[in-house]
Amino acid sequence: MSKVAGPILHQHQLRLSYADTDPAGILYYAAWFPKMEALQTEFLYLCGLRQDTLVERFGWWTVSRATQCDYLEAARLFDRIRIELRLGEIGTSSFRFDFEMWRIDDELLVARSSNTVVTVSPDQRPVRIPDGLREHLQSWQLRAPALETATA
Known part of the structure; x- marks a missing residue:
């Protein structure tokens, strides 16, 4: 995967818990995906795009087609992590x-x-991509400050 670019749209800070790790205390590889999804869902929710009401309100909804992750360094039990969300292609x-x-x-x-x-x-x-959603996407490409939630 190439380097992430563009403004930070939203971010979370959290502390890795025992449930996130394997017996050696290293982050279990699949643990990132629920954390990514939670950040993405919260960002869309804060933008008025609730996944549970998209069909009724707009006549469309979204599904994930592909996910991937590059594991660059070991993350361990109790590490404090900041997850940043940006818009890609x-x-x-x-x-x-x-x-x-x-x-x-x-x-x-x-x-x-x-x-x-x-x-x-x-x-x-x-x-x-419907016009209203495309307008959101284009505005997110230019967005400067990130929405930030409380630390866990």
């Missing part, structure tokens, strides 16, 4: 959210990941 019927996971205590990038999202009709067929 925008296509015809899909767009990508990019994430970076930083260990706060030494500002070391421990993982970089992405989630490609497709806009679909109620019967889950891909549709062109």
